[in-house]
Amino acid sequence: MNIEHLKVFTTAATQKSFSDTAKLLHVSQPTVSMQIQQLEAMFQVKLFERTTKKVELTESGKILFHYAQQILQLLNKAEKDLAQLTSSVHGSLHIGASLTTGEYVIPTLLGDFKKAYPNVSLLVELFNSNEIIKKLTNGAIDIGFIEAPISHPDLVFHPFMEDELVVITSSKDPKLISAEKDSISVTELFQLPFIIREEGSGTRKVMEDSFSQHKLPLDKLNIILELASTESIKSMVESGAGISVISKAAIKKELMLGSLRTVPIQGVSFKRSFSMVHGPTSTHSSATEAFLNFASDHWSSM
Secondary structure, eight states: OOHHHHHHHHHHHHHOOHHHHHHHHTSOHHHHHHHHHHHHHHHTSOOEEEOSSOEEEOHHHHHHHHHHHHHHHHHHHHHHHHHHHHTOOOEEEEEEEOHHIIIIISHHHHHHHHHHOTTEEEEEEEOOHHHHHHHHHTTSOSEEEEOSOOOOTTOEEEEEEEEEEEEEEESSOTTSSOTTOSOBOHHHHHHSEEEEEOTTOHHHHHHHHHHHHTTOOGGGSEEEEEESOHHHHHHHHHTTSOEEEEEGGGOHHHHHHTSEEEOOBTTBOEEEEEEEEEOOGGGOOHHHHHHHHHHHHHHHTO
8 A cells, every 4th residue: 555545545535436536636547446446455344335326435434534634634744844854845736726817817826836846746727616616625636716705614715816807898899889888787788698607607606696786687698608718708709799797807918909898887896806725724735835825925025
């Protein structure tokens, strides 16, 4: 048995799926099954009850899971203490970022961190905000960056940047909203063809919350398309296919080039905060702790 066996085991225990475990750890499903079988052979117990849909821990599995978590936490602490002794931070860091934060907000931070800590291996994946919370609670990622006002009792949230969502329309094709109009009413908004982000995205949740506060029914929007990509939404709006609501941080280039313009909604605004999220500090590796400190210093100097 080695540490990788325990990492595979604890991930499978939280994911309740060997296939999901394989995807998260970037190994094959047969490798996951083999390592679980090796653990079972070593301890001479059955660790999982397997069904066609999911796997569940047996009583023996629950006991091992309890100790495996402690072992992995101790390993993280040892790595942290050794790194402090050698004044060098090593290891890997798995970050989950929402589309807006991952594509437009944190790339500079990531680049600066990599220069400061070249021995840390960074893996950054894009998910919507709800998926990031789920992956943090399952231990599938170390740190998350979200754009939705979500809370969770087992996670720590650090708001780091204020953002505003704005209505965007094409500058090249003024048929939807006349170039002379400097704002639109809610009635006009509900009549225009609308392109919206997918369920679970932070942008959509902020919209839903704001509309709810103004007692505006989101399902009355003339939604012609749902997309999971900010870039796709911008391209569709630039073509004149419809309007959308998007982060102001995501359209700096288009505003500068003049391909998109923003139009306020009379009496309605969309404000939010971007947040960095992580689990309890006892579970942090030295790489995770170094990143959290670096990010905090980065934003305080802005």
